[in-house]
Amino acid sequence: MAIPRMNENRLKIISISAIAIFMVILPLFIVTSPFTLHLITIVGIYTILGTSLRLAHTADIWFVGPAAFLGMGAYGVAILMLDIGLSFLQAVPIVCIGVVLFAWGFGYATLRVKGIYLAILSLALVEALRLTWVYTFDKNRAIMVPPAHFFGIDLATKVEYYYLVWAILAITLVILHRVEKSHIGAVLKSIAQDESLAMSLGIKTLRYKVIALCVFAFFAAIAGICFATYNMAISNKSFTVWASMLIVIQMVVGGRGSIWGPMVGAALLTIVPHLLGLSPFLQKIIYSSLVIAVLYFLPGGLTSLLPAIRKSLPEGIRSLARAIQSLPGKVKR
């Protein structure tokens, strides 16, 4: 009997829906400890940031300051709700539009700069914004943020935020996947390969780079809003250069080549050091050793293993099927 070939697309759909179902039932049956759930929610927020930052990195834009836009989202929603007295639903669109407009202006001014210069520039932006928060709203104390509430629902428990964050993450992944497969994604990849060649074909590369940065800024603002309302308190210490670096490190360790990379990296680097139950010192050592070890052995990040897994998985299923068929009982029939 011919064994049906497992089509790649079908495998993809099955595995994605399996992951989705798993994530939905996760807080109901599997994870009962609130701390682990908290970690998974944080992984979700990091992944929203990391995957959208990855879009910019497909064009080889060395923007390494995600905490800048994260902080703008978080402080924006806090200020609008506390000082101006807007409701959550009014504040969210204003914050998103504001951050995207800022990213648009910043992008047009700076994205001509490339490589390490852009990296330094983005870190300078992070530090400049952080100091701005310190001198204006923050004054080195934590700002309390009211929890998110919309359509009569007050989000208060960890489980509710878990669902909110991972639902947003699912939408983010779908949108980013679509963007990457669209002509925008193709242009961004061509910029990474040879920007002057792309320009010589009449493509306004700067415009596309700005689009990538704006898309990233939008999702970073959303992540910032989630971060602020989930933690219920923000301080400038969450938006430092190091906070930015953690996101970038997660993205690279997971692999910049795949849309799943930032999620894999965030999950590995957030959950593993905590699960081992070590002191903060050893946690940080393990974190950085993991980073160095992964990049040492897999320069493309963890998801560079994906093609090999994808190839071997249908192979494995088929051989399993073959083994079942060749069971003695069946052969005798």
Next chain:
Amino acid sequence: MSPVLVGQVLINGLQMGLFYALLAVGFSLIYGVGRIIFCGHGEIYMMGAVLNYFLVMRLGLPYPLAIIIVSLAVGVFGLILDRGLFRRFLGDDFGIFIVSLGLAIIIQQVFLELFGGHPMGISTQIRGTVKLLGMTLSRERLVTSLISVAIIVALHFFFHRVKAGQAMRAVAQDPEAAALYGINKSAILSLTFFLSLALAAAAAGLIAPIFSVSTAMGSRALLNTFIVVTLGGLGSFPGAILGGLLIGILHAVGGLFIGEITYLTAFVIIIVFLVVRPRGFFGHT
């Protein structure tokens, strides 16, 4: 605002600038020769300062001897990093960037665990003050500044008169052409690591008696180094010196007139500067 006070502030700024310059030269060298963005530079600087503190204050070694020992030891540490870690990543610029960040976290955490987070002070045996044009300068500061000037002059001599230094510049300018002339790029990169890290440790040792030392000083040093090399142009020796002096003076003068906001100003200036002149003062395309 008396002219004496302004003069004093300017001199303090120049002094800070000298140390920034020493740090920036090393960072710039590593980038120029190996295209390596070495984010551990700030932590290496911290390492040098804390080790100097340990040798001088805990073990009671004489201060000049401590500086020499620490600089050499940190330089050898640089050789180990180069051969053991960074060789593997040559060519993968972004990977190197991330790996050096991981390394920076490890160094910082290990030193935090060993020495704690509190500020530490080093006292040298150099006492007294010197009067100059109505300004009062501490002899300690004067001596350390003169040593750093001497190091910079020696570096200039090294880059222009010594074969190894010339080879370093050649590799930084055009690695392939340098290889065609028979320059051993691998050896030059090792030498660069040794020199850069030793310079960072020396700068730290020289600055330690003036400002207090702590295990948390690395990340700000790294950010300052970024700013300095961007101003001067990455890979440029005179650029790093000029950038260092400018930022030192900016911090000192700004600290006097507008206080803490100077740091913010420095970052805004660097953003505007990069947009207007991405290659810095002396950088080449």
